Amino acid sequence: MSSEENSSEQQSQGEFERQAVPQSSWLGFRSFIGMYAGEHCAGTELMIGPLFVAAGVSAFDVVVGLIVGNLLAVLSWMFLCAPIATRTRLTLYYQLEKICGRRLVILYNIANGVMFCFLAGSMITVSATALGVWFKFPMPGLNDLYPNSVGWVIAVLAIGVLISFVAAFGYKTVAKFANIAAPWMVLVFLAFGLIGLRNFIVATGTEVSSAGDVWGLCKDTIWKGGDPLPGQIKFTFWHVMFFAWFCNMAMHVGMSDLTVLRFAKKSWYGSASATGMYVGHFMAWLAAAMLFAFQLHQTHPDQYMADLLTQNTTAKYTQSALMDGPMSPDLIREAMEIEAQLVADGTIAKEDMKISVPTPLPGPLAYGACGITGLICVIIAGWTTANPTIYRAGLAFQAIIPKASRFKVTIATGLLATVAAMFPAIAMKLLGFVMLYGMILMPMGAVVFVDFWLLKKFGLQSNYAEVSGKTFNWAAGLAWFLTFGVCCYFVKYTGIQIFFVSLPGWFIAAALYICISLIYQKKIRPTGQEV
């Protein structure tokens, strides 16, 4: 889901960490096409597509929402991030140090590192679901927050520890392996979609002779819309669009990809991100979504659920109609309510509750479609993307404690990600988590944008920390903290969902940085000092 592997490698070799990339090292358009296409086909795509289905999205909303949202993401790379990257040719960290000062960058690194850890955790979770197919231990449910079986904990621990040690010992080896796996993985994702589509055609007996027939199947059977599964929020066009736009917000609006695009010859090379968006965040999401939609389509209420519904409602259902019909969110919700009432009445014990929500587990979904190849894809997709994520988190933490060994920091970071992966809440709530990730880091992107383009127009000093020698630019710091606080307030107290706060949040951060700089720089700068 992110795109800094090349640059991470270069940084690890100490290339241009604190200097502009020289012209001799600039890269052509093709370098960025391959990089973005490979890196946005990650293990987490296998969770995100199915979670859209769980959110009750309709075919029009998901298809058009993804087309528009991904276009906005590409435009953000092209017009927000790339123009600054190709003018300064500095890493985000060095650019931030010039603007914010060393101590504020340390805070940014902590936030970034922690979020990378959780993201890597969700990738380990995805890989662990493949082990569940082989070893058949109980796997977590859609609404589970905590680990639910010893087998699950052991599987996550095994994969997490393995990934951590490989990241610490052989980051470059895995990066090479990821390059080999990338084209193969894209085709396996495509195969998921083709096989999922055929499964629907056969299961529904649909005659397909035109694109219109396929679209009819999509809107009537695959993405039917309606209520979300219990515990999920309803997704509309706007949710899909903003999610597709902002799921990589830290990278484009948040300017993290300055580190990547500083190598681009031209700023329009930011358009290469379209390959990642429309391969990974369109084709792969829709393909993975089809697999989970088919699982839902094939699931019927079992005898227990049919008994529960027929015996506790007045002639609303019949056994045969229930057991022959498809499972629907309404049925699950009603059965859960009845079961909870029976527990409250003391009719059944709490541990005897059996109604659960169908869960999108990438391992079993991929195995059902493509067999062992699907399982290998799930493991490799999680592993090859968790590897650089753990490595990057390690780099972020190491910047805080420069004397600590890279090996120890990476191992510790990997183990932290492994512990996070044991809690399925992160992967099951991935849509919200990804939005939170963008929301936390987005204000610093606004600070970089304003500092580069606007500050001088207000008679203010850009790169203020570098010029003034400050190690903590309070204007940038307050813009970050206050924006985060305001966004949290909107989400918690005004009912605005997290998908929609980051857009106004960016403008708030930009305005705050200008206003506070007007006061802060005036107060600090000696009278008459030239701007």
Next chain:
Amino acid sequence: MILVAKLISWISLVALIAPAILFLMGRMELDQVKMVMLISTVVWFVTAAMWMWGKE
């Protein structure tokens, strides 16, 4: 040798996706699809490693 490895690896990618397309058209069984995909996967990783591993 490298040229042969390249050729085989690209053919294996075609063989990886072709069964899924044939399955969509109703011309292949799912079990066969899974088997061909697995063989193509092994061939891809072996032959692609021969010419891609050394690349920076």
